[in-house]
Every structure is written in C-alpha cells, then in structure tokens.
Amino acid sequence: MRLTMQYDVCIVGSGAGAGPVAYELAQAGYKVLVLEKGAWYEKEDFFKDEIGVCRRSTFTPKLDEEQHVIEDLEEGEWVGTPTSESGWDFWNGNIVGGSSNFMSGYFHRMKPNDFRLKSEFKHIEGANVVDWPISYDELEPYYTKVESIVGISGHVVDHSFLEPRSTQEFPYPSTQEHAISSWFDKACQNLKFTAIPTPRAILPHAVGDRNGCEYAGYCGSYGCSSGAKGSSREALLHKALKTGNCVIMPKAFVRRLNSIDDKVVSAEYVDEAGKVHQAEAKIFVVAAQAIETSRLLLNSANDDFPTGLANNSGQVGKNMIFSSGGVGSGKFYFEDLSSEDTQKLKTVGPFVNRSLQEWYEIEGSEGDAIEKGGTIDFLFEHPNAVSRAKRAMYDGELVWGDALKKRLTHHFTQRRVFTFEIFCDWTPTDDCFVSLDENIKDKWGVPVAKLRIGYHEHDLRMGQILADKAETVLKKMGAREVNSSISGAPPQNLQAGGCRFGDDPNTSVLNRDCRSHEVKNLYVSDGSFMPTGGSVPFTWTIYANAFRVADAIVKELSQENV
C-alpha cells in the first residue's frame, strides 16, 4: 500500500527531538508525517499505577521481542549480554511523545563553556572531546522559545554559572514547593552555597488546553494525567495536529530508510498487522532517540552506503554519551523532628525544586586548567511503594516473615528519604558506541543495536567531588545515614551522541544544521547530534536544537532546494 498523501517532511519518532520539528513545520503550512513505533496514549490513559507503568513493559517493548545487547568490560574483555537476559532495559517510552512523557522535567540550559569543552577545559587523555560547531549565543533564542512553547516554570537567581538570558525571568512561576526546600535553603546559606530553584517543564497553572500541575507527587517515570508536564505530545504534537497539516501514525516501526544516490526516497515501516509500507517525503528527519537513531541508519545500508546510511565517514554510532555522575541520599527520622516538622515532611505533592551548580567548573590546582564539574539536583526518594518495599528485603541477608514486616513499617512510617542526583559530562571515548549485533534480531527480523558502554575514569572523579559537596548539604540539614554512589554505568534515560554534528565531514555525521553531510535530505534532530552533553540533563537542549533544526528545514523548503 502506498500513502496517497505527499508529505513534505517525514519524521521518525515523536519525542523531544521530533515534536519541535512537527510543530514548526506544520505551523508553517508544510505537510508532516510522524511515524511512531509505539501506541498513542493521551493523558486520560495515565494512572499512578506502579505495576502497569513501572514494573511491566507497558509503554516499552517486551525485551524478548525487542532488545539491545550491552557490551561491558569483564576481566579485560568486552562481553555482550542481551537485555532479555540481564533485564537491563534501555527503552524509555515507546509511545507517541516518546520518553518525554515520562521525564521528571528537570530542565537546565547548557552553559556557554559547554559548547567549547575542548578549548576551555583541561585536556583529558583518551577522550574524543571536541568543541561544538555552534555557540551558546546561537542556541539561546531556542532555549527561550522552549520556555514559552513547551512551558518551563522557575525563577531566575543570580549565581556564578548563570547562563546569559535574553529574558529576565521564566514565563511561568515555579511550581509549589515543599517545606523541605526552605530547610535546604537555610543549610546552603550556612554553607555559603547558592541554592538554585530548579526550572521544571511543568506548568503551575492552566495554559490553553493544558491543565496546571495537580501535585499528585508522582512525576518521573509516569505519564502526566493533567497535561502540565511539557511532553512532546502534550506541548507540541497536539498543536501540530490542530493545524491540519500533521498526521501521526502510531504503531509504525521504521525498519530502514531507502535511498537513491544521495537522497532518501522512502521510510520503510511495518504496521501493527505486519504489513510493510513506504512513506515518501521531500525531507526525512530521524529522531528515534540516540541508540535507535544510529541503529536505523546502520540498518539502512545499501550499495551507496555499504556500512550504513550517511556512514561513509564511519562515524555513525560513534561517541555515544550519557550523563555521568551518581546518586546519594540521607534520611530524616521523624523522631528527630517536632510533630509540626514531621507533618510538613510527610506532605506529598509539592516539589523540592532545588539544585546546586556551585561547582559547574572546578579550579585546577597549581595553575592547572579548569575542569568541568556539574549539577546536583535534590529531590525526595521516588514514592513508588513496591520499589521502596524491595529495599527492605535485605538485612545483610534476605528476610521474611515478621522481621520483614518490622523493616517495612520502619521504612515507610518512621522516616523520609531525601536524595540527590549528579549530572556530569560523560567523556566521549572510543569505548562507547552503537553497532549492530550480528546474531540477535527483533520481532521484525531486524538486527538489534549493540551498545558498548565504556566510561572514562575522569568522570568518576568529578562525580565524587560533587557527591562529597552534596553530602555536606544533607548533613547540614540534619539528615542521617548520608551516603552516595558514583558509577560508570550509563543511565538509560539520558542518552545522546552517535551522530555528531560538526563542520568536518570526516569526523562528524551531521553539519551544523544537523543535516547529513552525505545525504542531502536527511536530518537528525534528537540528542544524537551532541558531541558533548554538558553537565545537565539533555532534554531542554534537545528541544531547543530541534526548534533550530526546524528553522533550517523551513528555510530549505521555502527556497525549494529539495
């Protein structure tokens, strides 16, 4: 079957890298087709159902049907383990709107120096660090655009690493804050640290068709039932659909892009019934999230591109990055607090909304160049009950019976756990990349992605510096049993790289507009373009860059170059 409609743009994926392109192109009057492999859910379909949402593969594929192979270093050898065996799931939300449906919405901009990591910071041996081909100033207008269109709430305070802004304040005030935020502020004041209100992609009040936050107390990992969270679906795709110029096709898995010479001619996709279709368009945009974007290009090899579409440079899949860092926590026991403070602490719903960027850059010793530090976000332990209960199962060894019940009541009714997350640069190296597995295929018979997850020791050292600082704050607040864990394991939900942008076609996949150097009508607009990721969560930058890419596509279409 052939689609009867002729599209200007076909987008593969519907998450944060896709939404801005669909939104802008549809608003500009171009015909847009969005192919999303997952199903289409709306806010009415989302419940705070830990079983369905967090403990089963409801919004992600079953790993025995679709999986990855993770290559890790074991006794000096890279050993690949299928995720169907390990259970280590690298899917993040295969539904319309992608993983932006399930994000926590901690939104930080990258800083000007993040765009010049190679030039501004101490050399790291064994790293593939490069400067970005664009500057912060070029992306700034798009960061601002995301604030208003996707909807970011917050409050600007001056601090050492506040990035230059073209507006004085966020368009939406901060969401309601928990009492512990003032305890945090007081501790930071005593320590002479600058507490920063964390910007959130969550609306504090109704805007247009979207409701304000309902403060259910569950945000990360859950689809938003009010529409306040700035998912690609809620904030952008709905508006794209309203133009009448955008078609979203769910349950449409794109298994390859077909090209002739230096142009993509169709996206070959499989529908729910297993039928194969060809979607044709003038321009193709891939935004399937970094691992899957590289996989699609590698699986689209042909005579012109024998090692993968747009991969004659050999760079597709290379220099994958994640967010390095770790986590930590401290416990507030109710017996240490007044009854009034205990009641305040027990309150569920309002956000902590605090972060520290005091050590975003760290002075070297004895005249050494500065090093990149990072961001620390503070939050409560996730309220998921089954996950919390499972932490009570071991007391040195597995316990059950009344001993377990005592531990459960202690964990749930005697304390509240305050946590932090550290975001540092993941140093790109030759040991972190995507390729195709030679043996394992998905349920459609397409080779799955194999991800090598080597990390640089440098990242652990920087993470530990930040963890020590974060622990200081928790102790000052009066928390007990303060601890942290820094790891080289990649967080599955913070993935980027694999299709670097740059000015040199020999060392990058995309040009500065995120168009393939080798394939004239192929763009990549998810986090794959990022050569380095900054020491912040990626999503705001992905949204902003996708708006920038959309402008480039509009310009190209308007000039009839395609």
Next chain:
Amino acid sequence: MTKISLSRRLLMGASLSVGLGLLLYVTDDTKGGLKLYSNKVQVLLHSAYHLFPSSALGPGAKEVNIAAYLSFVLQDKRIMKEDRERFLQGALWLEESAFEMYDKSFLNLTLMQKEELMQSIAAQRWGENFIYTSLGYIFEALLSAPAYGSNINEIGWKWLDHNPGFPQPMSQDETDYAV
C-alpha cells in the same frame, strides 16, 4: 486469547478454589501436566502465606488476597515467559525439597518445618531467587491499586501510611492499557 481475557476478569473476584480451577483451564495446554501445575500454584500460595504471614504486625499475604494477584501474574502477558516459567519452576523445586527433607508436600509441613525449609533453600541460588521473586509479587499485591484484585480496601496502603498518588485505575480494564 478471548478465553484468557475473560477468565482473568472472572478470577479477580473469584474464590481461591474456583480461581485456580480456571487458571488450569486457561494456562496449561498440556493435559498431562494439569495436576502438577495445580500443585505448583498451591505451593506458590502457601509459600507466600509463610513468607508474609498474617500477624499482629500487619496484614499478611492472605489478607491482601495474594491468590487473586498471583492468578493475574501467571497470566500477565507483559511478564516474559521465561520469568514466569522460572517462578513456577521454583515452586516445583520447593515442593521437591519438601519431599526430600520431610517426605511430604510443602502444604503439609508444620510452621517450623516450613521455616527450616525456607532457610535451607535461601542458602541456594535458586532458592534465594524464588523467595526474592515471591516477596516481590507479595509487595505488588500489598501495594498495587485495588483494581488488580489485591490490596483489598487499600489494606496495604493504610498499614504503611502510603500515599499512592492519583488518579488510580478504578477497574481491571484500566490496568490493561490496550489502545
């Protein structure tokens, strides 16, 4: 497919004996294995009652209606087949261990014998995995939305003073997420 879906809904409100009968009907297509399968499920249930007993400290697996929840788990297509089979295999091995140690079914052991047996298998990798998995499902039954058929009258949430957030699924259909 239709039979499974229909039976699953019936199970959520069914009594234990009726529920297990239906479970046999819808999940085991090897006629010769029917009796053994039933026994495995009984072992799963009674091991859950032992691992999370009814006591003055709080509700046990029985009060949270683990029977209905396990019926759901054993038919939940979102759980990988291998994981489900491993769980059932654990029940079989527990039963075999009971015969090896006491020459009788796990169901007929005294409280002390059950505890000795659990301590014994916990020292073995398969046994620790089985207990860990069982406790995980007990926690799910205890702390999941009542729409799943367990956590009757929110007994688990009330016991642990847990705020589950909102909205919650109000019916079995809403936990299917079928679109």
